[in-house]
Amino acid sequence: MxxxxxxxxxxKQPHNNTQCFNYMNTVNSQIETKTLQRNLGFKESLxxxxxxxxxxxxxxxxxxxxxxxxxxxxxxxxxxxxLLAFVDGCIxxxxxxxxxxAGGSYEFLKESYGKFSFGKIMSFLFIWQTVFQAPxxxxxxSIGFSxxxxxxxxxxxxxxxxxxxxxxxxIFLLLYRNIKDIGKISLVLxxxxxxxxxxxxxxxxxxxxxxxxxxxxAEPSVFSSLFFAGLGHAMLKTVYSYLGYYNVCHLGGxxxxxxxxxxxxxxxxxxxxxxxxxxxxxxxxxxxxWQQAAQSQFIVSTFVQSIYGSTAAYIATIxxxxxxxxxxxxxxxxxxRIPYAAAxxxxxxxxxxxxxxxxxxxxxxxxxxxSVAFIFSLLFRMSEIISxxxxxxxxxxxxxxxxxxxxLRKRNGKTFFPWxxxxxxxxxxxxxxxxxxxxxxxxxxxxxxxxxxALGLIIYFIRAYSLSEFPFSVNKHHE
Numbered sequence: 248m249x250x251x252x253x254x255x256x257x258x259k260q261p262h263n264n265t266q267c268f269n270y271m272n273t274v275n276s277q278i279e280t281k282t283l284q285r286n287l288g289f290k291e292s293l294x295x296x297x298x299x300x301x302x303x304x305x306x307x308x309x310x311x312x313x314x315x316x317x318x319x320x321x322x323x324x325x326x327x328x329x330l331l332a333f334v335d336g337c338i339x340x341x342x343x344x345x346x347x348x349a350g351g352s353y354e355f356l357k358e359s360y361g362k363f364s365f366g367k368i369m370s371f372l373f374i375w376q377t378v379f380q381a382p383x384x385x386x387x388x389s390i391g392f393s394x395x396x397x398x399x400x401x402x403x404x405x406x407x408x409x410x411x412x413x414x415x416x417x418i419f420l421l422l423y424r425n426i427k428d429i430g431k432i433s434l435v436l437x438x439x440x441x442x443x444x445x446x447x448x449x450x451x452x453x454x455x456x457x458x459x460x461x462x463x464x465a466e467p468s469v470f471s472s473l474f475f476a477g478l479g480h481a482m483l484k485t486v487y488s489y490l491g492y493y494n495v496c497h498l499g500g501x502x503x504x505x506x507x508x509x510x511x512x513x514x515x516x517x518x519x520x521x522x523x524x525x526x527x528x529x530x531x532x533x534x535x536x537w538q539q540a541a542q543s544q545f546i547v548s549t550f551v552q553s554i555y556g557s558t559a560a561y562i563a564t565i566x567x568x569x570x571x572x573x574x575x576x577x578x579x580x581x582x583x584r585i586p587y588a589a590a591x592x593x594x595x596x597x598x599x600x601x602x603x604x605x606x607x608x609x610x611x612x613x614x615x616x617x618s619v620a621f622i623f624s625l626l627f628r629m630s631e632i633i634s635x636x637x638x639x640x641x642x643x644x645x646x647x648x649x650x651x652x653x654x655l656r657k658r659n660g661k662t663f664f665p666w667x668x669x670x671x672x673x674x675x676x677x678x679x680x681x682x683x684x685x686x687x688x689x690x691x692x693x694x695x696x697x698x699x700x701a702l703g704l705i706i707y708f709i710r711a712y713s714l715s716e717f718p719f720s721v722n723k724h725h726e
């Protein structure tokens with residue numbers, strides 16, 4: 248709240264204050280003379296998307312998915328998650344190709360709902376969520392990393408916290424550089440991801456046991472309410488593992504030929520990761536009985552140990568930690584561009600709009616997000632964080648984005664979009680229906696998500712009233 252009132256206070260200072268006016272002109276001119284560099288090609292964009300999607304998530308949630316579905320038929324949840332990623336990816340591809348700017352959803356919501364009207368509310372709500380959600384997501388990944396690290400070397404709770412905080416610091420140091428160098432790093436990390444997943448899948452195929460893989464229990468029935476309840480809980484975990492297919496949209500201002508590369512990298516990454524996840528699931532339950540897999544804390548390590556022995560299991564765990572680190576690298580990169588875009592637009596603190604004087608990246612945004620994530624990594628645990636993340640994002644970012652695209656199509660026509668989805672608006676309808684199903688499946692966290700949005704609306708209206716902005720603005724703007 249203190250930040251909100253500080254923002255209001257600065258904005259309401261008299262405009263005839265020469266010193267303040269000259270200072271703001273100097274800041275604005277510095278911002279305008281520096282722009283993000285479009286140095287990311289298709290390979291780098293695809294790599295960043297894929298390493299964002301494959302973090303510690305699938306290696307932690309795989310036993311949870313099997314447990315929720317009560318058997319090897321849990322692959323249905325992985326396929327359903329891929330379906331949601333594909334239909335929702337159609338929305339992101341169409342919006343991203345039309346508006347390739349830093350900030351992703353911030354820009355999409357603002358333009359879709361009207362940048363002088365309801366778009367101000369929707370984009371503010373997204374930034375409001377991101378300020379709290381982004382550091383939590385980064386921290387959760389670092390905490391998951393530290394917990395999985397305990398397979399390689401037993402550590403105390405305090406040591407786990409030290410590892411989690413250290414990972415955030417290391418991510419910051421790697422990202423504090425020019426985007427072209429980051430693109431090269433992402434390719435190396437991407438090769439590690441694909442190589443590790445390929446090794447795990449090969450091990451499963453060469454040691455596959457059909458009796459384990461198709462040991463499907465009679466209950467629950469596919470059409471029973473219990474089945475769909477289990478599917479909802481399982482999909483929360485699989486969708487969490489797929490999240491990140493839109494990361495390239497947050498980096499839209501740094502991608503060359505975005506009208507081609509953004510849609511292409513979204514669908515290629517979804518297709519590739521879907522195949523890898525489904526193949527990994529089949530490989531594991533074809534080697535380890537699903538009853539045992541559902542209870543395993545380190546499922547992949549156990550899987551590799553049963554095939555190749557303890558030494559190989561340690562190597563596999565280290566590779567998984569590298570994959571988790573790679574994902575945090577991509578996630579932090581994408582999130583750091585969102586406050587930058589909002590600040591550059593004048594709706595968030597101007598300090599976030601600053602670019603590094605020589606490396607041309609939003610260094611202040613990166614510093615602040617990583618600092619908060621570092622604190623969160625020392626304070627919080629991983630309990631129920633997946634449901635909380637889905638509940639917080641579903642309504643504004645995903646359902647709001649789908650409805651926004653329909654509004655934007657109606658207002659601007661199809662010619663506004665260089666890439667257009669097939670069977671419009673069917674993919675949007677399917678995506679919204681699945682997101683609402685998942686939102687309800689989060690249970691109590693759905694109420695927390697609604698409450699968080701309500702609090703954001705209160706803060707927005709206080710700020711808007713003080714600054715005479717929509718819906719309290721005097722001057723009328725035309726979209």
